[in-house]
Amino acid sequence: MDIGSLAANGFSWYMMQHQSAQGDSTSALTLSSVKAVSMNFSHQIVQYLLSGFSTGAIYSLIGLGFAIIYNSTGIINFAQGEFVMLGGMLTYFFLTVAGIPLFASIILSVIIATATGVIFERLAIRPLRNATPLSLVIITIGGSIFIRGIAMLVWGKDTHAIPMFSGTEPLFLAGATILPQHLWIFGITILIIVINKLYFYYSISGKAMRACSYNRNAASLVGIDVRRMVLFSFAISSAMGSVAGMIAAPLTMTSYDVGVMLGLKGFCAAIIGGMSSGIGTVLGGLILGVLESLGAGLLSSGYKDAIAFIILLLILFIRPRGIFRKAETERV
Amino acid sequence: MNNKLYTLFFFLVVMFTASIVQAAQPIKVGALFAVTGPASFLGEPERNAAQMVVDEINRAGGIKGRPVKLIIYDTQGDATRAVQAATRLIRQDKVTAIIGPSTTGDTMAIIPLVEKARIPLVSCAAGIKITEPVKSWVFKTAQNDSLAVTKIYEHLQKRKINKVAILTVSDSFGSSGREQLKFNASRYRIQVISDDTYGPKDTDMTPQLTKIRNSGAQALICWGTNPGPAIIARNVKQLGISLPVYMSHGVSSKKFIELAGDASEGITLPSGRVLVADLLPSSDTQKKSLLSFISTYQKHFKKEGDHFGGHAWDAMMLVKSAIERGGDSPSAIRSQLEKTRNFAGIGGVFTFTPNDHSGLAKDAFVLVKVKGKDWTLVR
Missing domain, CATH: 3.40.50.2300 (Response regulator)
Incomplete structure (x- = not known):
């Protein structure tokens, strides 16, 4: 599944198209037909890339949620996908069932999802402070099953659709088509990444959280309330996850169990990015989205999910610290 | 005397209840x-x-x-x-x-x-x-799935379409449909020129559809259960694909129209009669x-x-x-x-x-088409 074979496959596919075009136009091969086919092919590639970037952006936001909690607590929060689900389902609920306007529904959903994240930390993570990371990870898995179960009881097992934020008329871009919703996804993702960066590098509590991620004991020695930072990290991650869920839902639809697969893909993005709560994970998400889309378009659509998990396994075997993170010296 | 009567009465009551129990087994x-x-x-x-x-x-x-x-x-x-x-x-x-x-x-x-x-x-x-x-x-x-496939292929034959692209979900429903679509194609002189799948939890099928758009197919047949086909319907609209789209009986419920919204317009699928019961002629058995x-x-x-x-x-x-x-x-x-x-x-x-x-015979299915957010019968 390396880039070489991908390109080779793409080329052989191109040749096939080329030959069929030749067969169709029984006359001798003209330059213009080659040009037309290659134009067509480049349009296709643009379409694959755009599709890949938009799914990738969602994976990035989910991945960032994983990374932020990992950095402040050292645990992988497998309930992250459920906040994505809550974002979509709550927006559906407020918008369609309660009849609240879109903007207010979004705000309300983020608030409730964040509150759920905070309550989850308070009830499930904080009481077990002295537990090993492994048992905490298992608790997050239990928490995710619990949240999913509640969502199933409250909203049923059906899939629900949310209207697009601004219409369904496709836009044309370099031979590819995208929807206004894709622009929302790109815009909101970039906005969140920028805010995230500013918060972690320029605010006191952001800096305190980074301190905790380097060394919890040292941070608490200089007077940082580590427990509070852990609570913050859950609040930020669940807010981020819920935003990812609600901007994706008009395209992907939502149901009580969307969090499982999206959570795993986000986890994969975070692993590629070496669990960094910055640009590494964002790139990880985009790479994953683009590879999935190119894989489905050029290789075989049956391998789409396999691609994500093969990358995940390869990175865990070969470069467990992620592609982008430089080797760190172990502190003793 | 009284005692005997009581015994008799008691006996009768027991007999009676027993027989009720017997009957109500x-x-x-x-x-x-x-x-x-x-x-x-x-x-x-x-x-x-x-x-x-x-x-x-x-x-x-x-x-x-x-x-x-x-x-x-x-x-x-x-x-x-x-x-x-x-x-x-x-x-x-x-x-x-x-x-x-x-x-x-x-x-x-x-x-x-x-x-x-x-x-x-x-x-x-x-x-x-x-x-x-x-x-x-x-x-x-x-x-049988083959009855649904037959219904679609007969319609395609009537419209003189012989090159189709199929997009099926990778679960047991989709793979059975895929098998039947490929197996029955030659009987109707139909060629499956593009054969793609998607996962039941996939959220974006534009890559597969982009490929299909350039494959030269004259119709798209999608085989799956909600929500995949609804996403496909929306992606088809997004990409501006104008091919006739056929789906399976797996999505024959109002839920599909609700999920796909405007994108469901014009989609044709085989369905049991229950979906269009009120549209059936009163001679229908x-x-x-x-x-x-x-x-x-x-x-x-x-x-x-x-x-x-x-x-x-x-x-x-x-x-x-x-x-x-x-x-x-x-x-x-x-x-x-x-x-x-x-x-x-x-x-x-x-x-x-x-x-x-x-x-059942193949008339167990009727073809229905989405028009104005409701089902209409295709004759």
Whole structure:
């Protein structure tokens, strides 16, 4: 599944198209037909890339949620996908069932999802402070099953659709088509990444959280309330996850169990990015989205999910610290 | 004297109640449905419909004065659980017939059990291998996938379309559809020139559709159950693909139109008649059953009955009419089921013979098209 074979496959596919075009136009091969086919092919590639970037952006936001909690607590929060689900389902609920306007529904959903994240930390993570990371990870898995179960009881097992934020008329871009919703996804993702960066590098509590991620004991020695930072990290991650869920839902639809697969893909993005709560994970998400889309378009659509998990396994075997993170010296 | 009278009276009372108990001995029918798990979109309406039929039968005084007791177990769409539950129905509950399971996998797993125990089984799953080759104790009510495929291909032939692209979901429903689509294509001189799949949880199918757009196909056939096909319908619109789009009976419910919104406009699919019951001419033999099913389901569950529930309705009604005709011993039910002729149910008009235990012809499906956010009948 390396880039070489991908390109080779793409080329052989191109040749096939080329030959069929030749067969169709029984006359001798003209330059213009080659040009037309290659134009067509480049349009296709643009379409694959755009599709890949938009799914990738969602994976990035989910991945960032994983990374932020990992950095402040050292645990992988497998309930992250459920906040994505809550974002979509709550927006559906407020918008369609309660009849609240879109903007207010979004705000309300983020608030409730964040509150759920905070309550989850308070009830499930904080009481077990002295537990090993492994048992905490298992608790997050239990928490995710619990949240999913509640969502199933409250909203049923059906899939629900949310209207697009601004219409369904496709836009044309370099031979590819995208929807206004894709622009929302790109815009909101970039906005969140920028805010995230500013918060972690320029605010006191952001800096305190980074301190905790380097060394919890040292941070608490200089007077940082580590427990509070852990609570913050859950609040930020669940807010981020819920935003990812609600901007994706008009395209992907939502149901009580969307969090499982999206959570795993986000986890994969975070692993590629070496669990960094910055640009590494964002790139990880985009790479994953683009590879999935190119894989489905050029290789075989049956391998789409396999691609994500093969990358995940390869990175865990070969470069467990992620592609982008430089080797760190172990502190003793 | 008084004492003797009392004794006599007591004796009579005991005799009387005993005879009532004797008469009211319920007929036990087992039911296996995937009420939870990935196939719950089948199992839940099936369970509802089966329970509804039994409640209605008992309210009307049972079968020949005996109430029916329906014993339902959830298989969760898992073959191992299906086998456990079937064993329990046969050994402990001592049922006289079994309806369900919901999926082909579950059904295939329990066939050896019912064949050995000699208990009639009326499955609600669609797989063609359930009744081909014929097993003496196994019947089914869901239409074969091949009937749906035939319906689509006949329509394509009429429109002189012979190059199609297929996009199927990578689960058992989709792979069975894919198999039938490819198997039947040559009979209708149709060429499958692009064959793609998508995962049941996928959220973006534009890569596959981009490929299909450039493949030279004249029509797109998509085989899956919600929400995948709704996403595909939206992606088709996004990419501006103008090919005629066909879908499977897996999405024949209002839910699909609701999910796909405007993008569902113009999509054609084969469906059981239940979807368009009110549009059928009154000469249609199924119309009476369909309207009664729909209104009863609406009354019980405040929801529209779909054709999945219809499979269970058919299964239970077939068993009921077999018991009415021949009594409640398993072997009598089996031989009476095999003698069922022109039973107008929800899925179609059933005629079982010793060589045909699926009982439906291709007219079990009608083609419907989405127009103005509702179904219309394609003639």
